[in-house]
Amino acid sequence: MADVLPIGPLTRAAFAPFGEVLETDGAERRIINEGTTERFHALACAEAERGGKVIINLFRGQPRPFPYEIAMMERHPLGSQAFFPIDNRPWLVVVAKDEDGRPGLPQAFLAGGRQGVNFHANVWHHPLIAIDEVSDFLVVDREGEGDNLEEADYPSVFRIERDNW
Numbered sequence: 001m002a003d004v005l006p007i008g009p010l011t012r013a014a015f016a017p018f019g020e021v022l023e024t025d026g027a028e029r030r031i032i033n034e035g036t037t038e039r040f041h042a043l044a045c046a047e048a049e050r051g052g053k054v055i056i057n058l059f060r061g062q063p064r065p066f067p068y069e070i071a072m073m074e075r076h077p078l079g080s081q082a083f084f085p086i087d088n089r090p091w092l093v094v095v096a097k098d099e100d101g102r103p104g105l106p107q108a109f110l111a112g113g114r115q116g117v118n119f120h121a122n123v124w125h126h127p128l129i130a131i132d133e134v135s136d137f138l139v140v141d142r143e144g145e146g147d148n149l150e151e152a153d154y155p156s157v158f159r160i161e162r163d164n165w
């Protein structure tokens with residue numbers, strides 16, 4: 001019987017061990033362009049180790065079927081990876097602490113439609129989980145030499161129920 005994962009709200013404090021939450025609340029706000037624009041400054045810094053370059057992508061995520069099974073995690077040792085939803089729809093973020101080179105217990109967060117995340121380099125996370133509809137995301141991550149993808153399967157799956165948030 002798969003363990004059902006609790007799903008918590010995405011907050012800066014809860015997500016701090018894994019990276020930053022990208023949102024306007026609590027951000028450094030600068031008024032620019034003769035007062036016509038608010039700049040929410042430096043929400044996170046992109047990392048691109050070993051001479052890699054930071055690239056900007058669009059991801060179009062197919063909605064995951066629920067109940068959804070978390071059976072694996074991945075991480076990017078050489079760079080960070082940031083996701084920001086374009087369609088203003090909620091999505092799921094699943095991360096885990098490292099335990100001797102393997103992902104520990106998954107931690108699931110429900111992200112709002114105006115909340116993004118920046119996974120720090122080498123942080124275990126599940127690949128993009130879109131909910132209910134095809135969803136587009138702006139993604140900032142690293143391109144360059146070296147193997148920037150490490151994957152790990154869990155010995156048993158964890159389940160995410162649709163009515164669990």
Ligand SMILES: NC(=O)N[C@@H](O)C(=O)O
Nearest residue numbers: 074076081125126127128
């Ligand atoms: N593979 C890829 O570019 N995407 C994953 O890293 C992901 O976290 O979705």
Ligand code: NI
Nearest residue numbers: 074076081127
């Ligand atoms: Ni990734």
